[in-house]
Amino acid sequence: MSIEQIYVIAEYADIFQIGARNMQNFMLLKELGRIKKPVMLKRGISATLEELLLSAEYILSQGNDEVMLCERGIRTFENYTRNTLDLSSVPSLKELSHLPIIVDPSHSTGRWRLVGPMAKSAIVAGADGILIEVHPNPKVSLSDGAQALRLKNFSKLMMELNAVAHAVDREINLTGNVD
Amino acid sequence: MSIEQIYVIAEYADIFQIGARNMQNFMLLKELGRIKKPVMLKRGISATLEELLLSAEYILSQGNDEVMLCERGIRTFENYTRNTLDLSSVPSLKELSHLPIIVDPSHSTGRWRLVGPMAKSAIVAGADGILIEVHPNPKVSLSDGAQALRLKNFSKLMMELNAVAHAVDREINLTGNVD
Amino acid sequence: MSIEQIYVIAEYADIFQIGARNMQNFMLLKELGRIKKPVMLKRGISATLEELLLSAEYILSQGNDEVMLCERGIRTFENYTRNTLDLSSVPSLKELSHLPIIVDPSHSTGRWRLVGPMAKSAIVAGADGILIEVHPNPKVSLSDGAQALRLKNFSKLMMELNAVAHAVDREINLTGNVD
Amino acid sequence: MSIEQIYVIAEYADIFQIGARNMQNFMLLKELGRIKKPVMLKRGISATLEELLLSAEYILSQGNDEVMLCERGIRTFENYTRNTLDLSSVPSLKELSHLPIIVDPSHSTGRWRLVGPMAKSAIVAGADGILIEVHPNPKVSLSDGAQALRLKNFSKLMMELNAVAHAVDREINLTGNVD
Numbered sequence: 001m002s003i004e005q006i007y008v009i010a011e012y013a014d015i016f017q018i019g020a021r022n023m024q025n026f027m028l029l030k031e032l033g034r035i036k037k038p039v040m041l042k043r044g045i046s047a048t049l050e051e052l053l054l055s056a057e058y059i060l061s062q063g064n065d066e067v068m069l070c071e072r073g074i075r076t077f078e079n080y081t082r083n084t085l086d087l088s089s090v091p092s093l094k095e096l097s098h099l100p101i102i103v104d105p106s107h108s109t110g111r112w113r114l115v116g117p118m119a120k121s122a123i124v125a126g127a128d129g130i131l132i133e134v135h136p137n138p139k140v141s142l143s144d145g146a147q148a149l150r151l152k153n154f155s156k157l158m159m160e161l162n163a164v165a166h167a168v169d170r171e172i173n174l175t176g177n178v179d
Numbered sequence: 180m181s182i183e184q185i186y187v188i189a190e191y192a193d194i195f196q197i198g199a200r201n202m203q204n205f206m207l208l209k210e211l212g213r214i215k216k217p218v219m220l221k222r223g224i225s226a227t228l229e230e231l232l233l234s235a236e237y238i239l240s241q242g243n244d245e246v247m248l249c250e251r252g253i254r255t256f257e258n259y260t261r262n263t264l265d266l267s268s269v270p271s272l273k274e275l276s277h278l279p280i281i282v283d284p285s286h287s288t289g290r291w292r293l294v295g296p297m298a299k300s301a302i303v304a305g306a307d308g309i310l311i312e313v314h315p316n317p318k319v320s321l322s323d324g325a326q327a328l329r330l331k332n333f334s335k336l337m338m339e340l341n342a343v344a345h346a347v348d349r350e351i352n353l354t355g356n357v358d
Numbered sequence: 359m360s361i362e363q364i365y366v367i368a369e370y371a372d373i374f375q376i377g378a379r380n381m382q383n384f385m386l387l388k389e390l391g392r393i394k395k396p397v398m399l400k401r402g403i404s405a406t407l408e409e410l411l412l413s414a415e416y417i418l419s420q421g422n423d424e425v426m427l428c429e430r431g432i433r434t435f436e437n438y439t440r441n442t443l444d445l446s447s448v449p450s451l452k453e454l455s456h457l458p459i460i461v462d463p464s465h466s467t468g469r470w471r472l473v474g475p476m477a478k479s480a481i482v483a484g485a486d487g488i489l490i491e492v493h494p495n496p497k498v499s500l501s502d503g504a505q506a507l508r509l510k511n512f513s514k515l516m517m518e519l520n521a522v523a524h525a526v527d528r529e530i531n532l533t534g535n536v537d
Numbered sequence: 538m539s540i541e542q543i544y545v546i547a548e549y550a551d552i553f554q555i556g557a558r559n560m561q562n563f564m565l566l567k568e569l570g571r572i573k574k575p576v577m578l579k580r581g582i583s584a585t586l587e588e589l590l591l592s593a594e595y596i597l598s599q600g601n602d603e604v605m606l607c608e609r610g611i612r613t614f615e616n617y618t619r620n621t622l623d624l625s626s627v628p629s630l631k632e633l634s635h636l637p638i639i640v641d642p643s644h645s646t647g648r649w650r651l652v653g654p655m656a657k658s659a660i661v662a663g664a665d666g667i668l669i670e671v672h673p674n675p676k677v678s679l680s681d682g683a684q685a686l687r688l689k690n691f692s693k694l695m696m697e698l699n700a701v702a703h704a705v706d707r708e709i710n711l712t713g714n715v716d
Contacts, residue, residue, distance in 0.1 A: 442625070
């Protein structure tokens with residue numbers, strides 16, 4: 001992503017998602033700090049929690065305080081999964097920061113069968129939001145089909161997430177998500 | 180642990196716990212395959228899921244089919260936590276094997292504040308059991324005090340685990356665990 | 359670095375050095391492919407050799423064929439050194455690509471005492487160039503002082519590098535480097 | 538390896554090689570400390586330099602001071618090579634310890650074409666010895682064929698190693714190695 005694109009995107013998008021590869025693109029982060037749009041900052045695949053928080057500071061320091069952190073897996077030696085979802089980062093980041101934390105079980109695992117269990121775990125671990133890839137027909141998806149949920153499985157998962165959230169005294173806002 | 184110790188231990192212990200450093204001590208594993216005691220095999224800190232399963236085969240192939248796998252964190256670059264709890268290993272191992280899976284949130288995180296959230300996440304991810312370090316007074320613990328729960332926090336956690344388990348249609352057997 | 363800065367820099371600099379954090383800043387790479395200046399592309403701290411080569415393609419595909427690759431260490435669990443210099447990447451990249459390879463023993467090790475041995479090893483492993491940090495007084499260096507060589511040690515190292523290069527039938531051009 | 542095997546092996550072998558998987562088999566190490574035979578201790582694939590040195594202490598503390606350390610590669614995300622040869626461990630260990638250091642370019646790279654460059658680099662980095670796999674016909678080798686040198690290539694490499702060693706004022710004892 002280039003810095004010039006920010007202003008065009010800002011006209012149409014509700015939230016900026018900064019991908020793992022751009023987590024340390026500091027000039028981009030500073031520019032995002034000067035706009036008034038929420039930014040979801042994804043953790044780099046080999047970024048420590050400290051580095052993630054320091055990157056968030058580039059945005060916050062310019063006056064934009066609507067920053068969300070996103071755990072989306074780190075690169076390890078294990079390759080059954082695409083990356084290793086570091087779920088203990090959620091309560092760890094809660095100790096270190098006030099920023100909301102989103103978990104992405106789709107990109108981290110790279111396997112749709114693991115998305116449900118990891119989404120539920122994320123809620124219970126304290127995540128403030130979950131990013132799930134859904135596709136009406138994953139087999140024809142142009143990218144990331146292997147990790148996308150079908151609509152039916154997504155609806156089922158949302159019901160399960162709701163039950164799990166209740167068990168930890170939390171509420172999931174289903175508005176507009178499932179029909 | 181040495182192979183000769185197995186028979187002494189077998190007289191007193193109910194379960195053999197094979198630590199991460201011994202996961203590929205193949206002669207030890209084979210000998211454990213010849214006894215009739217349950218074995219909990221901990222994942223090596225840099226072992227892939229495939230290697231963990233292959234190690235289990237050393238025990239199983241000798242006739243002992245009471246093997247449990249234990250996820251206890253892997254070594255990564257992140258060092259806020261002691262190791263990185265790879266929770267997606269739980270549903271992954273469920274796809275690959277019929278063996279029960281135990282999760283150890285204490286050794287993996289190394290921080291008692293993270294034990295609760297990770298224990299709950301493990302249940303929801305499908306773990307068949309959890310290994311939690313508890314100490315009446317962690318400050319005077321001879322080892323691993325930083326990751327030990329006080330009795331009061333442990334009792335509280337067990338109640339929370341119960342609620343979470345119910346939400347995913349599971350049951351926790353509290354007998355003998357909490358008073 | 360932002361894309362707009364390229365044209366200002368191009369007026370003054372002889373070579374573009376793209377740091378590890380920008381190795382997958384694809385829009386920047388494409389723009390660098392449209393200028394006529396050599397580019398040294400540093401390997402990301404968690405980039406595979408394949409990803410490094412694919413990043414180089416972004417530059418090459420736009421018509422700029424003056425690309426050098428730079429091994430500067432990868433992030434691993436070892437932290438005696440700042441990063442782990444993956445020296446086998448040099449002959450590996452030579453198998454996979456025709457591009458010249460530079461080794462940076464300063465950033466990878468983060469310790470000036472290791473710079474000499476690793477610089478010599480790099481030459482012998484087949485590196486086409488070495489990037490060494492030198493400072494007249496490392497103690498007052500504003501950054502990276504711990505890995506900088508003093509001028510005297512640098513001069514001594516150049517002589518040693520020359521001897522090592524001869525042993526593998528190579529020649530070091532000392533012009534302008536040492537006085 | 539089991540502890541009982543030590544005394545049988547001691548009758549026939551000149552040196553004990555403790556493989557990476559046994560680097561933290563502490564009872565084995567202690568027993569090796571009680572015999573009078575040199576021990577080459579290989580670094581575990583995810584062992585830090587500190588852990589390697591602490592393991593060596595188990596042998597040394599029992600009275601056997603003939604311990605050699607062996608760098609044989611660590612497990613990282615890179616998988617073009619079998620493991621990542623951490624060559625900066627050689628001068629690092631030289632800073633921390635007086636023990637001789639052997640480098641294994643065969644197991645670490647897993648590719649015979651990389652063995653020569655890495656063997657030469659190891660000499661220049663300060664290694665006290667090199668462990669090279671050689672096979673008269675690697676294609677029919679029962680294990681590790683992909684990393685084995687043919688006799689002809691090994692002879693050629695020894696000559697090259699000699700030249701490189703001279704360049705750093707060292708001498709290779711070729712007795713009995715090449716004919």
